[in-house]
Structure formats: C-alpha cells, structure tokens
Amino acid sequence: MGSVAKTVFVEMTPFRVEPRFVGRVWGWKDLRPWYDRAAKEEPIGEVWLTGDDCAAATGPRAGKALGEIFKEMPQAMLGEGASSCDSPLLIKVIFAREKLSVQVHPDDRLAQKYGQPRGKTECWYALAAEAGAQVAAGLKAGVTMDEVRAGIEGGTLEKSLRMLSVRAGDMIYVDAGTVHAIWPGSVLLETQQNCDLTYRMYDYGRGRELHIEKSLEATQLKTKAGKVAPRVMEDRTILVDSPYFTVERIPVEVSRSSTSLHREDELKDGLAYLFAAEGSGRLSSPSFGEVDIPPRGIVAIPAASPIFAIQDMGDLDLIRITPRWPRPAA
Incomplete structure (x- = not known):
C-alpha cells in the first residue's frame, strides 16, 4: 500500500x-x-x-463513488501524513x-x-x-x-x-x-x-x-x-480523541471561517467531515459557491479545499470528524 x-x-x-x-x-x-x-x-x-x-452528491464529481474519488485524488483528499491512498x-x-x-x-x-x-x-x-x-x-x-x-x-x-x-x-x-x-x-x-x-x-x-x-x-x-468525558475548549468540545480519529462539536454562531475549524495541534491540510446532528448549515466560498448540509447530512472537506465560511441556517449542531494516522505496528 x-x-x-x-x-x-x-x-x-x-x-x-x-x-x-x-x-x-x-x-x-x-x-x-x-x-x-x-x-x-x-x-x-x-x-x-x-x-x-456512497456517491458524491454535489460538485464536479457528483455521482462518483467516494472510494473512487480517494483512489483518483489521494493527495487532494488526504494531504500530508496519510498512511494510505484510500478512505480512512x-x-x-x-x-x-x-x-x-x-x-x-x-x-x-x-x-x-x-x-x-x-x-x-x-x-x-x-x-x-x-x-x-x-x-x-x-x-x-x-x-x-x-x-x-x-x-x-x-x-x-x-x-x-x-x-x-x-x-x-x-x-x-x-x-x-x-x-x-x-x-x-x-x-x-x-x-x-x-x-x-x-x-x-x-x-x-x-x-x-x-x-x-x-x-x-x-x-x-x-x-x-x-x-469518554467531553473536553470543553474555548472554540469547540472534543468528544473523543483516539489514535484513529477525532470527533468534535463545533459551535457556529451565525458564521465562522474554515480556518477556525482546525485545532492548533493538528495538520492544517488534512481531510475532515462535517455532519449536521441537528439543524442545517451552508458552506459558501467565491471558489465554489454554496454547499448545503441538511439535517443528518455530511460534507467531505478535502485536504486541498479552498477557504470557505460555514453558516448556521437554523439550529445547527455541527460535528466535525477527522482521521488520524497511527504509526504501523512493529
């Protein structure tokens, strides 16, 4: 691999x-x-x-299976530090x-x-x-x-x-x-x-x-x-931080920049998913227009994503999920 x-x-x-x-x-x-x-x-x-x-529902690759997208665009999807070329x-x-x-x-x-x-x-x-x-x-x-x-x-x-x-x-x-x-x-x-x-x-x-x-x-x-007890921080609540993934609740008060979604201790160009546990949200950027997150919907944020803003379109409870890259077993 x-x-x-x-x-x-x-x-x-x-x-x-x-x-x-x-x-x-x-x-x-x-x-x-x-x-x-x-x-x-x-x-x-x-x-x-x-x-x-699962198929991409929006964007230039709409209709294409997620597994195929990772294989075709591993650098853009995963960024630095990834240990494989498939969906983690x-x-x-x-x-x-x-x-x-x-x-x-x-x-x-x-x-x-x-x-x-x-x-x-x-x-x-x-x-x-x-x-x-x-x-x-x-x-x-x-x-x-x-x-x-x-x-x-x-x-x-x-x-x-x-x-x-x-x-x-x-x-x-x-x-x-x-x-x-x-x-x-x-x-x-x-x-x-x-x-x-x-x-x-x-x-x-x-x-x-x-x-x-x-x-x-x-x-x-x-x-x-x-x-796992939640770790409440100034700009997020970390629900779990494991060797393989991190799951966080991200408060969105009207709107916040994608650059603010990253933690200080994580790679800035890695893959992330945004899931609407309640309510709905919207990603917007001059680079790609708008992408809506409906209730219980999920959006993939590639490592090579341009900067965007995320807006609360009504009662948004946003969950951010990111993979981590453990060292291979000895």
Whole structure:
C-alpha cells in the first residue's frame, strides 16, 4: 500500500455525500423523522455516510463513488501524513429496534493476518436515547476466556458483558478487541476505521453466521472501551480523541471561517467531515459557491479545499470528524 505524497497540487472543493441505507434484521422499518426513508423489505439498520460506495452528491464529481474519488485524488483528499491512498473512516448512523449480535472486531495486526488492510476501532456518539437505553462495551472485571467460550456455547454470554447506560450526548469509545453489543433505545453516530469486519459471537438464534474461533482470537479481556468525558475548549468540545480519529462539536454562531475549524495541534491540510446532528448549515466560498448540509447530512472537506465560511441556517449542531494516522505496528 503506497504512501501519499507530501505536496497537495490540486485544489478540491468540499462536496456533500449521498447516504447509503443498509438493511439489517435488527433495524427500523421507518427512519422518519431522521431520514425520509422507509424500508420496502428488510428493516434499515445503518445509514452509511462515508462508505466507499456512497456517491458524491454535489460538485464536479457528483455521482462518483467516494472510494473512487480517494483512489483518483489521494493527495487532494488526504494531504500530508496519510498512511494510505484510500478512505480512512467509515461513518454511520445506527438504528436498532432489536439487540445487535454480541461481537468483536479485530485490531490492525489480526485483520492483516487474515488479508485485510486494517482492523476496526470505533466510537458511538448518542444522537438520541430513550430512558433505560443501554449498550455493552467490554467484559466484566475478572471474566476469563474460558467463561467467554462457555457463555457463547450456553447462550449466557450477556451475563459477562459490562453494560453502560446511554443518554443523548454520551460518547462511548470501543477499541478493537472489545466484546460489545448495541441494544435498542438509542440512535448512534458511529465513527470507525474504514473496515466492516465483524466477528459474531452470539446472535440470539437469528441464524446468521457466527465466527466463534476468530472472535475468541480477537477478544481482549481488558480494553480502553467506555464512556469518554467531553473536553470543553474555548472554540469547540472534543468528544473523543483516539489514535484513529477525532470527533468534535463545533459551535457556529451565525458564521465562522474554515480556518477556525482546525485545532492548533493538528495538520492544517488534512481531510475532515462535517455532519449536521441537528439543524442545517451552508458552506459558501467565491471558489465554489454554496454547499448545503441538511439535517443528518455530511460534507467531505478535502485536504486541498479552498477557504470557505460555514453558516448556521437554523439550529445547527455541527460535528466535525477527522482521521488520524497511527504509526504501523512493529
């Protein structure tokens, strides 16, 4: 996998990405009012906002798949410091009407052992949560691998899970190797490494494939998973800052310049995504005109983007998501 050259030669304008609605047995039949979409057959469980098959909705590359854009324009999209030439993050909104499977994701080393480019560390930001909503993030203290295997075989694995209550605005970090599950009652913005590799351990008898041996190989009894306290700063709130991504809430009082979106400690020419958790926004610039961000919409900001202003078009709750570039494992 080649590295990205350090010089960005081509200016590239921001563009909105068309969401992709993905069927899941545990999903919702109707996503309204979140999205104007109802399921025709299989329930919709995930809305992929930056999947490789999601298409650009605006700009000169409208209609082209996001994965193709990264491969064709890696310098303009990723800028300096990128460790690959493909899309680094997969961002989704999760809608669960039933319990998801109890599962685990491999880390980079294990994923590469089985021929995949990267593992899957992720985080969940609660856009909404009903009273009593919960997720599982890790195993209870003292649980052994023998107990995990016995729980899978006996259908009692839930007893070993560390359950967390969820309220709107909570951020939960789930590093690779964490046994986890999402239960009904919340709508979650999931940011993850661009990998959809999941090892199911237990699936409540739904008949889908299980990956017991690989899941046990991937499982780490102790991880860093759990709730992350927000870091409130003068111009933003950092929700999570991990080796693979940073997620922030950015206040927009009427309007602010794109140059103010960067933190002092980050690269100034890297990729970013802007997601409207509530309300709507608008990007405007003499270089490209206007790009609207509708509610629950997302805009890709290439590394080579010209300067722009972002405006609050009504009750905008702006989430900024940026990839980070970890050093390869030794």
